[in-house]
Amino acid sequence: MSNAPLPASFHEPLKFAYWVPNVSGGLVVSTIEQRTDWSYDYNKRLAILAENNGFEYALSQVRYIASYGAAYQHESTSISLALALATERLKVIAAIHPGLWHPGVLAKWIASADQITDGRLAINVVSGWFKDEFTKLGEPWLEHGERYRRSEEFIRYVRELWTSEHAEFNGDFYRLHDFDLKPKPAQVAGRAHPDIFMGGNSTDARGMGGRVADWYFSNGNTPDGIAEQIRDVNDVASVHGRSGAVRFGVNGFLIGRDSEAEAREVLREIVAKADREAVEGFGSAVKQAGQSTGDKKGMWQDSEFADLVQYNDGFRTGLIGTPEQIATRMIDYKKRGVNLFLLGFLHYLEDVEYFGREILPIVRELEAAELAAV
Numbered sequence: 536m537s538n539a540p541l542p543a544s545f546h547e548p549l550k551f552a553y554w555v556p557n558v559s560g561g562l563v564v565s566t567i568e569q570r571t572d573w574s575y576d577y578n579k580r581l582a583i584l585a586e587n588n589g590f591e592y593a594l595s596q597v598r599y600i601a602s603y604g605a606a607y608q609h610e611s612t613s614i615s616l617a618l619a620l621a622t623e624r625l626k627v628i629a630a631i632h633p634g635l636w637h638p639g640v641l642a643k644w645i646a647s648a649d650q651i652t653d654g655r656l657a658i659n660v661v662s663g664w665f666k667d668e669f670t671k672l673g674e675p676w677l678e679h680g681e682r683y684r685r686s687e688e689f690i691r692y693v694r695e696l697w698t699s700e701h702a703e704f705n706g707d708f709y710r711l712h713d714f715d716l717k718p719k720p721a722q723v724a725g726r727a728h729p730d731i732f733m734g735g736n737s738t739d740a741r742g743m744g745g746r747v748a749d750w751y752f753s754n755g756n757t758p759d760g761i762a763e764q765i766r767d768v769n770d771v772a773s774v775h776g777r778s779g780a781v782r783f784g785v786n787g788f789l790i791g792r793d794s795e796a797e798a799r800e801v802l803r804e805i806v807a808k809a810d811r812e813a814v815e816g817f818g819s820a821v822k823q824a825g826q827s828t829g830d831k832k833g834m835w836q837d838s839e840f841a842d843l844v845q846y847n848d849g850f851r852t853g854l855i856g857t858p859e860q861i862a863t864r865m866i867d868y869k870k871r872g873v874n875l876f877l878l879g880f881l882h883y884l885e886d887v888e889y890f891g892r893e894i895l896p897i898v899r900e901l902e903a904a905e906l907a908a909v
């Protein structure tokens with residue numbers, strides 16, 4: 536564990552989000568049994584269960600075509616609105632791609648959905664890794680840095696529309712002239728507009744996160760790997776007068792069992808039964824997407840075969856073991872500045888309930904003990 540002073544945000548309880556299984560095949564590319572379904576009915580049950588088991592957020596993924604084990608996909612903004620309407624408190628984050636949405640249309644769509652749900656919509660701006668998705672839709676696939684330049688303009692544009700009565704924007708990708716979006720998103724205490732998350736790990740992603748994001752989501756990683764990203768993003772944020780403005784979420788695939796041996800055995804079986812061809816295909820597509828970064832530091836550049844079986848490096852976060860082990864590890868990340876865990880599971884309904892019953896109470900006890908000690 537780190538002995539550094541606690542980050543300023545430590546007094547805030549850790550937040551939890553889960554990956555909405557809105558694409559088929561579950562969250563691991565493996566033939567192991569996954570009692571998880573991608574249908575709306577299943578997702579509706581899950582969302583209600585999750586909000587009663589400590590989850591404040593759900594993240595809907597965006598994928599337009601079959602690839603590496605995800606034969607069917609529900610569109611992210613529509614399922615997000617449906618899940619928010621099916622629940623009472625859950626905030627639902629819809630992943631969206633600049634390049635496939637016009638930012639004005641998206642801002643309008645979310646403003647209405649946010650009004651309808653009393654302020655429970657958010658977006659996750661993803662810059663894309665899947666070239667085929669763009670080219671098959673007839674859209675150009677930009678080089679890595681350009682994808683991020685476009686994403687940054689997209690975020691600035693959407694925020695301008697959500698907050699200004701005479702919105703103006705003059706960028707390389709998008710333009711806006713004296714625009715007054717009505718209605719604006721819902722007025723909710725504690726936020727200026729729906730939360731803007733972004734996902735990425737590269738230097739481009741860190742720069743964009745520091746300059747414009749409310750939340751920076753990263754792939755799974757070790758506590759040191761995450762701490763390095765947090766430092767980089769915070770450095771950029773402070774240079775741009777945004778000290779403390781960005782919060783951090785980390786992906787983790789959680790396998791909680793009553794004994795560590797049981798949990799490890801589940802991981803071993805997932806990897807042993809990996810769909811090798813799909814994992815390798817995915818690995819080469821994402822490495823291609825990251826190779827075009829200037830410094831080759833894109834997400835997945837150092838991922839091993841076993842890491843890629845969970846397609847966002849979720850095993851690397853190490854949330855695998857007994858409730859005590861997982862809770863203790865979460866606190867270690869929290870001490871390094873993590874505000875939120877984005878969790879994936881093998882058998883969602885069972886595992887989400889186990890999390891709420893067995894793991895979350897220990898996290899809260901440990902948080903209280905840490906605060907009492909300072």
Ligand SMILES: Cc1cc2nc3c(=O)[nH]c(=O)nc-3n(C[C@H](O)[C@H](O)[C@H](O)COP(=O)(O)O)c2cc1C
Binds near residue numbers: 832
């Ligand atoms: C938490 C998280 C969620 C993501 N969700 C999606 C998604 O739903 N669809 C998608 O195409 N890419 C998604 N991505 C991947 C991004 O589009 C991007 O390809 C990836 O973050 C690589 O960025 P980098 O090269 O800057 O490291 C996600 C990334 C993260 C970290």
